[in-house]
Amino acid sequence: MAAKTLYDKLWEQHLVREDEHGAGLLYIDRHLIHEVTSPQAFEGLRIAGRKLWRTETNLATPDHNVPTVDRHLGIADPVSRLQVETLAKNCADFSITEFDMSDARQGIVHVVGPEEGATLPGMTVVCGDSHTSTHGAFGALAFGIGTSEVEHVMATQCLIQKKSRSMLVHVDGKAGEGVTAKDIVLAIIGKMGTAGGTGYVIEFAGEAIRNLSMEGRMTLCNMTIEAGARAGIVAVDEKTLDYVKGRPFAPPENLWSQAVSAWSDLHSDEGAVFDKIIHLDATQIEPQVTWGTSPEMVVGIRDRLPEAGSYSDPVKENGAINAFKYMGLDQGVKVTDILLDKVFIGSCTNSRIEDLRAAAAVIKGRKKSPSVKLALVVPGSGLVKQQAEEEGLDKIFTAAGFEWREPGCSMCLAMNADRLQAGERCASTSNRNFEGRQGPGGRTHLVSPAMAAAAAIAGHFVDIREF
Amino acid sequence: MKAYTQHTGIVMPLDRANVDTDAIIPKQFLKSIKRSGFGPNLFDEWRYLDQGEPGMDNRKRPLNPDFVLNDARYQGASILLARENFGCGSSREHAPWALEDYGFHTIIASSFADIFYNNCFKNGILPIVLEEKIIENLFDLSAAEQALQLTIDLATQSIKGASILLDFEVEAHRKHNLMNGLDDIGLTLQCAEDIRQYEMRRKNAAPWLFRSV
Numbered sequence: 001m002a003a004k005t006l007y008d009k010l011w012e013q014h015l016v017r018e019d020e021h022g023a024g025l026l027y028i029d030r031h032l033i034h035e036v037t038s039p040q041a042f043e044g045l046r047i048a049g050r051k052l053w054r055t056e057t058n059l060a061t062p063d064h065n066v067p068t069v070d071r072h073l074g075i076a077d078p079v080s081r082l083q084v085e086t087l088a089k090n091c092a093d094f095s096i097t098e099f100d101m102s103d104a105r106q107g108i109v110h111v112v113g114p115e116e117g118a119t120l121p122g123m124t125v126v127c128g129d130s131h132t133s134t135h136g137a138f139g140a141l142a143f144g145i146g147t148s149e150v151e152h153v154m155a156t157q158c159l160i161q162k163k164s165r166s167m168l169v170h171v172d173g174k175a176g177e178g179v180t181a182k183d184i185v186l187a188i189i190g191k192m193g194t195a196g197g198t199g200y201v202i203e204f205a206g207e208a209i210r211n212l213s214m215e216g217r218m219t220l221c222n223m224t225i226e227a228g229a230r231a232g233i234v235a236v237d238e239k240t241l242d243y244v245k246g247r248p249f250a251p252p253e254n255l256w257s258q259a260v261s262a263w264s265d266l267h268s269d270e271g272a273v274f275d276k277i278i279h280l281d282a283t284q285i286e287p288q289v290t291w292g293t294s295p296e297m298v299v300g301i302r303d304r305l306p307e308a309g310s311y312s313d314p315v316k317e318n319g320a321i322n323a324f325k326y327m328g329l330d331q332g333v334k335v336t337d338i339l340l341d342k343v344f345i346g347s348c349t350n351s352r353i354e355d356l357r358a359a360a361a362v363i364k365g366r367k368k369s370p371s372v373k374l375a376l377v378v379p380g381s382g383l384v385k386q387q388a389e390e391e392g393l394d395k396i397f398t399a400a401g402f403e404w405r406e407p408g409c410s411m412c413l414a415m416n417a418d419r420l421q422a423g424e425r426c427a428s429t430s431n432r433n434f435e436g437r438q439g440p441g442g443r444t445h446l447v448s449p450a451m452a453a454a455a456a457i458a459g460h461f462v463d464i465r466e467f
Numbered sequence: 468m469k470a471y472t473q474h475t476g477i478v479m480p481l482d483r484a485n486v487d488t489d490a491i492i493p494k495q496f497l498k499s500i501k502r503s504g505f506g507p508n509l510f511d512e513w514r515y516l517d518q519g520e521p522g523m524d525n526r527k528r529p530l531n532p533d534f535v536l537n538d539a540r541y542q543g544a545s546i547l548l549a550r551e552n553f554g555c556g557s558s559r560e561h562a563p564w565a566l567e568d569y570g571f572h573t574i575i576a577s578s579f580a581d582i583f584y585n586n587c588f589k590n591g592i593l594p595i596v597l598e599e600k601i602i603e604n605l606f607d608l609s610a611a612e613q614a615l616q617l618t619i620d621l622a623t624q625s626i627k628g629a630s631i632l633l634d635f636e637v638e639a640h641r642k643h644n645l646m647n648g649l650d651d652i653g654l655t656l657q658c659a660e661d662i663r664q665y666e667m668r669r670k671n672a673a674p675w676l677f678r679s680v
Binding site for chain 1: 482483484485487489490493494495497498499500501502512518519521522550551552555556557558559560563578579580581582585586589590638639640643651652655656658659661662665666669672673674675676678679
């Protein structure tokens with residue numbers, strides 16, 4: 001039997017049929033739903049008089065529009081409120097389990113899924129959200145879809161897909177002190193470019209990947225979409241099983257050993273052939289900081305920003321010139337000389353307990369710089385928030401002058417009230433530094449939680465290894 | 468879905484790489500629970516000089532004269548010419564909804580982001596991938612005083628203009644569905660028996676996937 005990649009196995013296990021044009025009908029095990037990309041899909045079902053194919057595979061929670069303060073007052077913005085209320089009504093009408101704003105389990109859909117065990121190894125997981133790639137950390141095939149496909153999954157439990165090409169990103173060696181999953185994935189994007197993964201499913205492997213916790217692997221897979229890939233996956237190991245066991249939606253005791261035995265095959269076979277292989281040396285990766293308006297515009301903390309003249313491709317040079325202008329930065333300046341107005345610790349990339357612990361460890365006993373107007377900590381879910389409070393992390397943050405908020409997407413994309421004002425510069429643990437992403441005219445620098453925390457204390461970027 | 472067979476229109480060149488879906492339709496407009504009406508806010512942050520919010524009268528907002536969408540030459544354009552990695556970022560289908568609502572039926576670029584590419588076909592928009600060199604040439608032609616007009620024929624997979632004759636590739640199943648304006652869900656439901664049989668097999672192999680929680 002030919003050696004298979006993990007992606008080959010996941011594809012084959014979910015292939016219902018292939019049509020005469022070679023398009024596959026892929027079965028979907030888990031569909032996660034939030035308020036922004038689902039209303040038009042529910043409306044489509046109603047208009048066509050269609051029902052859900054399998055109600056229990058759907059799980060919903062509002063996250064993009066929810067306020068992170070004064071929850072008891074509800075949502076002030078009537079347009080946001082209507083969208084969240086529409087999700088509740090749709091879930092009630094179609095009997096879908098929803099963790100609403102009053103539920104301790106509410107949170108960012110990509111934090112909630114794994115936390116509940118609703119994301120399991122070997123599953124296909126989809127959601128109307130590009131960061132669904134997060135769930136690939138569990139050896140699941142997980143990817144974002146548009147609203148038409150949300151409707152398609154709800155009505156048929158399937159998606160029409162063409163198999164992607166396969167890429168192996170092998171990160172060899174041990175990452176140094178202070179170098180996190182966020183730095184590894186930013187370094188990968190810096191090397192590949194934001195379109196480098198287009199048309200591929202990427203499997204991450206190598207010592208540095210195996211050494212990552214499940215939280216770290218989620219950060220890594222989360223940002224695979226920023227490299228343009230359809231999905232990112234990491235093979236199942238003991239860490240995966242330890243994380244999953246005992247969670248509410250995980251296989252119960254009587255099915256556990258059968259599940260573990262099936263999951264033991266969720267790795268690429270020895271000798272499996274990939275369409276492309278990339279190697280990175282983890283020992284050479286420094287803490288990363290993005291400087292521009294695309295995640296590929298990234299440098300190490302000890303570096304200077306590039307010079308526009310250093311680009312050989314005129315389209316890239318043009319992009320860099322636009323980015324310098326938008327970001328209000330000069331070419332060639334030192335990263336550590338960049339001053340910050342705000343700091344955001346949160347998002348589906350970096351809002352899990354490990355992220356909050358890493359940030360808290362940096363700021364313990366210190367104070368936010370007076371030049372930083374706001375440092376915001378937004379846990380990924382109500383349960384992450386509870387755990388952090390049990391560990392006393394909230395006290396560390398508030399004592400340092402940070403704000404401790406309710407869970408949601410918050411200032412990653414600023415659909416709620418948390419946003420940058422035009423011209424404000426932010427160190428952010430989120431995933432996108434696009435123009436206007438954190439608020440019109442806002443300037444975003446992507447970093448790890450520890451780097452964001454250190455920047456809040458210093459008022460500018462600092463090398464976490466010397467902090 | 469509207470069928471796409473042949474289309475003739477003016478080309479608007481958007482000379483930027485990595486145009487993301489946040490730029491195509493900013494997040495504040497995603498709060499709508501409808502599928503239509505996004506056109507006036509297409510490229511909102513580049514197109515207007517003020518800060519756009521839902522509910523504003525867009526006809527009264529100050530236009531950015533430097534943005535190509537506001538160039539008199541390209542008024543009524545229905546073909547968008549772009550550079551690599553067009554539509555990257557968020558999966559929001561509001562991006563093709565906004566493009567379609569504005570009047571773009573075809574997008575030509577050297578590459579597209581995966582999810583966006585897929586979303587286009589669900590909304591009667593044809594995304595066409597052409598080589599960098601050809602794209603460069605089209606940018607030159609479309610920058611002329613007289614706007615470039617092209618005719619796209621999906622059946623023959625060809626693009627024709629005054630001095631242009633090009634072929635393009637499109638996957639057979641996508642072409643078929645787009646030309647016939649077919650509803651994917653309806654087609655998939657014709658395979659309902661295959662899906663049920665798959666579920667029976669899968670239930671035996673992985674029963675934990677079929678528990679109600």
